[in-house]
Amino acid sequence: MSTNNVKRIHDFGQSIWLDFTERKLIQSGGLKKLIDEDGVRGVTSNPAIFEKAISSSSDYDEQIARLAKEGKSPEEIFYALAIDDIQAAADLFKSVYEEEVEGADGYVSLEVSPFLARDTEGTIRQARDLWKRLARKNVMIKIPGTAEGLPAIRTCISEGININVTLLFGLGRYEEVTEAYIAGLEDRLSAGKPIDHIASVASFFLSRIDVMVDPLLNEKGFNELKGEVAIASAKKAYQIYKRVFSSERFKKLEEKGARPQRVLWASTSSKDPSISDVKYVEALIGPDTVDTIPMETLEAFRDHGNPENRLEENLNEAHLAMEKLKEIGINIDEITQKLEDEGIEKFNKPYEKLLKAIEEQRKK
Template sequence: MTKLQDLLTTGGQSPWLDNLRRDWIEDGELARWLDRGIRGLTSNPSIFQKAIEGQAVYDDQFSALIAAGTPVGDAYWELVISDIESALALLRPIYDETDGLDGFVSVEVAPNLAHETAGTIAAAQGLHARIDEPNLYVKIPGTAEGVPAIEQVIAGGRSVNVTLLFSVNRYEEVIDAYLSGLEAHDGPLDRISSVASFFVSRVDTEVDKRLDAIGTPEALALKGKVAVANAQLAYELFLDRFSGPRWDALVARGAQVQRPLWASTGTKNPAYPPTLYVDTLIAPDTVNTMPEATLEAFDAGGTVARTADADLAGAHAVIDQLAAIGIDLEAVTVQLEDEGVASFAKAFDELLASLQTKADELTGRP
């Protein structure tokens, strides 16, 4: 048994791969990851930017699309959807074997819709209609404008990966949107699925800078601890909200919990252990989506033990200490949400500009 397989069987956590590349689909690398224990895939605009700009394997399809007169923006979605559909087919057996728990592939709505509720709803519905597979997650950002879109898409019976969550308070709004969407759905709930992608390492990246600026022993002692504590309090909220009479009524209709999905779990600071954001966040009914370097590190030397709620008092203490030295975590998470939206939008725009340049070269336009 690999450590990734043990993570699932002993820890109750599904390991997912945070990457998607066409060459991996075609050369069998993705299938090998599935054999090692990977149970799902996530993608985002930055991932597709790196894949499409960095690999000639997309050139034939793109050239054919441009030759047929397809606008560059539409050609981008054709490239992405081709990869998503191929990955969905590879992971469909996992979806069937787990009765709809795992085997999902995520595709994100255009990032320029992050602050448009109606546009996000239309885009999510359009992607689900175009890629009509049960193991598709459409990613909707957990912005203030995204929250009502999540509720509406869930109410329509479609599955959602809520992305770019940094704040426990916003996560609570997302849980309520999921529950309200389920309550509004007219029919069985057993095939409506959702994960809530709670971002981890970026919190430490920003908070650590502020701690260094303060520079006191009390501040420096908190470095590398806040992101994990923040995520652990999110898991505490998950346990609380997915219990009690409201949840029990939905379970009677076949509802599944909206699992926390730990995202951004590769360590950005080389001084931290490469498995920091995996070892500390293991618990039942969770997912951890990891870049391949983190997966390799965990498979080689990770520790499988229930840790996400092993010391919740300690997690609360870390957040309380952070406030006591003058750092407003809620303000940090607002900044990180804005930066996350901007980063994905930038990657999306840069890729479209790159594809436009390539299209102009193919057609001989100056």
């Protein structure tokens, strides 16, 4: 019997996390099956995922009714539901977290409210609260990599909280994120506290870059770069990762047990039906990275994916692709800032919809 294609990705040093969670998947044994058969090594969630899970099933109705009777607000009810699900998923991944080098994988992520994306202090307060309430070593709190998120990331790392930095698009901002992570570790070490248990990932949202850039390339007659800019950007990000986490500055922290902040590829489902549904997954397989993929992409890769170590192939072409954008007048920095702004809004809308749905059930 041939080895599962998804599981084979792990042979190349990359971890596959599932970008999806719902109570039914956890309680039915479906998530455990994905761990055992596909080698899934973690889970990420976001407001849109929870909105779909809670609004499209009756699995949460009884708990919503009970919490409503206790006088909880819609947001308090949402986080009570989410924390229960994240804890249950984290418990399923405990054996993954404890295998080989403890803490290499097995993480489940829960995001702070998207309404806090521009609120540093509010983000810190909620990250602390969620971390305390989750009470699991193998969870990560998701904080967006906005300008306001950077000091929150540094503070939370210095307090020993595992952080999944989300909504990253630009290379300049990624450098700032690595700085926030390393500075947070240094702050913690200066305070005489251990840093050998802290984990973090930096999550790049990829296919959305091509969704915005491809029409501009089409207008300018450069269709050969269609569907390639996000991959080129990811390859350059990986080179930054290697440089930063092999520096003398980080080596001093590594001697005290610090781990590199891995890059995580997010938004890796193809949005363009004319390109392969596993294009982004195949192109970005490489060591010491994570790819979080939705269920349909995981199933597609299981069916017809071709795992190979490709992340450092054609690096010169990746560099030339980014240079070509400059030459033809496409400002990638402006585009990635616009994507960050839109990304916040794209999480706000399903979160608002979710709170509204809970409010309606609460009134009942």
